[in-house]
Amino acid sequence: MLRVEGLVQHYGESNILRGVTLEAREGRRLCLMGRNGVGKTTLLQCLMGLVPPSGGRVLYRGRDITRLAPERRARLGIGYVPQGRQIFPLLTVEENLRIGLPARRDGDRAVPESVFGYFPVLKDMLRRRGGDLSGGQQQQLAIARALALGPELLLLDEPTEGIQPNIVDEIVRAVAKLASELGMTVVHVEQKVPVARRAGDDYAIMERGSIVDSGGMGDLSEEKIRSFLSV
Ligand SMILES: Nc1ncnc2c1ncn2[C@@H]1O[C@H](COP(=O)(O)OP(=O)(O)O)[C@@H](O)[C@H]1O
Ligand SMILES: [Mg+2]
Numbered sequence: 001m002l003r004v005e006g007l008v009q010h011y012g013e014s015n016i017l018r019g020v021t022l023e024a025r026e027g028r029r030l031c032l033m034g035r036n037g038v039g040k041t042t043l044l045q046c047l048m049g050l051v052p053p054s055g056g057r058v059l060y061r062g063r064d065i066t067r068l069a070p071e072r073r074a075r076l077g078i079g080y081v082p083q084g085r086q087i088f089p090l091l092t093v094e095e096n097l098r099i100g101l102p103a104r105r106d107g108d109r110a111v112p113e114s115v116f117g118y119f120p121v122l123k124d125m126l127r128r129r130g131g132d133l134s135g136g137q138q139q140q141l142a143i144a145r146a147l148a149l150g151p152e153l154l155l156l157d158e159p160t161e162g163i164q165p166n167i168v169d170e171i172v173r174a175v176a177k178l179a180s181e182l183g184m185t186v187v188h189v190e191q192k193v194p195v196a197r198r199a200g201d202d203y204a205i206m207e208r209g210s211i212v213d214s215g216g217m218g219d220l221s222e223e224k225i226r227s228f229l230s231v
Pocket of ligand 1 (some may be wrong): 036
């Protein structure tokens with residue numbers, strides 16, 4: 001579904017991505033793990049087209065999208081939920097959900113009802129301002145906003161960061177349903193190992209700008225966690 005081949009990226013003189021090679025398979029949830037500052041967010045921004053890579057390729061359904069603008073990627077079915085949620089605090093929940101709709105491929109301008117099946121709490125909050133929601137609700141809103149565009153590949157950057165455990169569970173369950181019911185492919189950046197174990201079918205570990213290990217989640221050993229993820 002998504003293949004990343006030798007992706008390189010620089011911020012000025014700093015080489016942040018040093019040849020990232022990665023595959024996300026259709027209908028599966030890939031957890032991208034790694035310590036702070038290794039380049040996880042930069043990678044997702046490159047996948048969405050928000051940051052230009054200086055080398056390598058991104059293939060989506062076999063098509064080279066390395067140089068495609070973010071709006072074009074959204075139309076091809078790539079959804080992105082940035083780290084820190086970035087909802088619009090002064091807009092209502094409904095306005096937040098509607099804001100990306102012009103990017104929908106099918107021209108539909110209504111928020112699909114199915115979104116509320118995954119995040120029912122939002123249904124009762126449509127008139128509230130985004131900024132008045134709890135952190136966990138804002139995260140659900142941010143994911144729902146991406147879902148409103150009908151993505152087939154969903155990029156989630158630390159969706160459980162700073163969120164209370166019961167909402168983390170709701171988010172993990174909702175994303176699992178997206179994969180199992182809709183066949184959605186998910187790349188989920190996750191720092192917490194216990195959450196990753198539930199949130200990923202597969203894992204990939206990043207260190208200083210490249211992928212150092214990957215496999216099925218069942219193969220993520222304590223030894224690997226100690227060497228690549230412990231602080
Ligand atoms: N806009 C930017 N300009 C310059 N350096 C940046 C920028 N964004 C991130 N970096 C640097 O790139 C590195 C990787 O950051 P990031 O991708 O956010 O890592 P992670 O998400 O794994 O914590 C860090 O050293 C960070 O300081
Ligand atoms: Mg990050």
